[in-house]
Amino acid sequence: MRPEHAFIVGKREYLTRLKSKGFWIATALLPVFMAAMILGPALAASKTKSEQRLAIVDATGAGLGQQLAAALTERVPGTRGEGGEVRFEAQLVPPGPDPAALRSELDRRVRAKEFGAWVWLTPEGLRDNRFEYHAESLSNVVTQEALRSRISKVVSLWRLRAAGLDAAKIAELTRTVELSTVRISATGSRAEQGIGGFMLAFGLCFTLYMVILIYGQQVMQGVIEEKSSRVIEVIAAAVRPTELMAGKLVGICLVALTQLAIWVAAALVLTTPAILGALLTLPPGLTLPAVPGAVIAHLFVLFLLGFFLYSTLYAMIGASFNSVQEAQQFAGVAVVFIVPPLLLVMPILNDPDSPLAVSMSLFPFFTPLVMMLRIAAKMPSAWQIVAAYSLCLLTIAGMIWLCARVYRVGILMYGKKPTLQEIWRWVRYS
């Protein structure tokens, strides 16, 4: 390994990428895309209004049906859940003498789209805390949850009144409570809104995910490009495969670091009070979460760990195939490793010290994203950080060793697609 050769290769990778328009377009547009990815679903959910036309059969004889119908049509402030607002249109149906006939009649009317669902309130249900809900589709969990909470409220009110309490008194006593959240950290406590901290942690994790994935893929495409344009052997005559690989990885890594640094710098400048105040007025009560320097430092360290874990994997895949199309199916393997933390963002952020969060953060391929979430939410204990980072470094050393062997043989292999056994043989031979 001659560092000066790796340096020349790295310089080429860095400069050609930085000179390309694509880099600058991505630098400008990715934050917009990420904001849309993070805020979009939440925004869409909160703006979504679901409607359900509901038939209520009240067999309790206690007037519960009417009270439920009223509670369902009434819009209570502060009842918007995560799934957004659900509007009901309630219609009371008298129980009648033949429950079986009425049930089939109601089913028929649901199928005829006269209404979406029906509930049946019975004295037994009142006793057992369970009522029947019939609908064509049961995937409307948000609607069901809204209905369940309204019925619960109506039933508890009814029980309180039955216990002799006055309606006004009840309303006075059962007001809901909100939490004022204060975040405790090493640098002192400060009032924050939970949603701001959540967005920050998720945003950092998602940034890491995007950058690792995008630049990992760039490594793969770069290796394949050198193979498919047949320039590789011209280069291989003057530069050893390990130097070529090292130069390529470091060069592309620096491109990614440049991009990350631009984003972090832009975010820091834009969120200084003076500039932010000039750009927009925040809704009253909303404060931006504080981002300690340590979190940013860990962002860069985790990026480096993640990049070298995944880019070596991508380089191996690239060296084994002749075209991006061939490699793409194997590139899915990398995604399988990187995505699980994203699916578990909620439980990890809800309890960053849970056994799930801790064990996932110690698995090297999950470490970058999970540690980012945990560090942004609450700084983990030092031994966990040291252990996770050390395991990552060991894995990276192993990956570099493996990658160098596959790369050395793979870059000179043209023609047919190798099998996994053949790739394993390359590792053993070299």
Add this chain to the structure above:
Amino acid sequence: MTASLELRNVEKRYGDFVAVAGLSLAVPAGVIFGLLGPNGAGKTTTLRMIMDILAPDSGEILLFGRRRQAGDLQRMGYLPEERGLYRKMTVIDQLLFLAEIHGLKRRQALPVIEGWLARVELADWGRKKVEELSKGMQQKVQLIGTVLHEPDILILDEPFAGLDPINQGLFKELLLEYRKQGKTILFSTHGMEQAEKLCDHIGLISHGRLVLSGDLREIKRQASGNSYRLVAPTTAGDLERMRALPEVEVAMPSDVRDPLEAVDPLDASVRLLLKPGASTSELLRQLLQFLEVREFRSEEPDLEDIFIKAVRDAA
């Protein structure tokens, strides 16, 4: 004459397949050496081992009369059979990169590159991306990239394959110029004609083994005296009968090669290589029994005939 490149008993296997089997070869300094052999003979593997892209399983490779040293590769230029350029880079950036990995500094390289671009009439194309160039222009850029660091040894794998006639001419001119400067050129080819026109020395390999090597004129002189040209209306059956004669080593139809001799379709021309000590009068007597011979004369042997004979002798 000292050998500037020497292979000693070099062997390379891929699993059970022996690509190069105990190959020993010496390339004297200042010559154009042609490494000849059919496809799959082990030429590319041999050249890759010389360039240290592949490591031999056993044997050794000497450069400039000694074991390989760090920095040797920068005194060598290599044009692989599978070659290409970075499509998205400009011509000058591309050549600067190739110069840098061969140990040149950018400041030294730039005037050299500009000189070369002017020589091959690409001076106006330096700032263009490689993908904007025609195939012929890309070939020129590739050639410049191989030689711009002024290597002492040039290793070329099938250099003429796929080149347009202008670039073939350019390349030949370059090789002769290099020889004049005392540099060493080793190139592989399966086209015997190219080799015959350009080479001072040749090495013939077949199935990873050297079957013949040495000074081309010497090899030809040794083989001459046994080579004859026969002109007669010939059928495929006649050719078979000729090959069955005890005096005949090789019989090859050659009318495709020389258009002047193919004027009369009835007069096919056949090259005959006789076994050592064979009697020409006896051969002619036998040929006359089934052929209407128009012409029978002694001539200098073709490299192809020599090659076929050498492979047959080795088997």
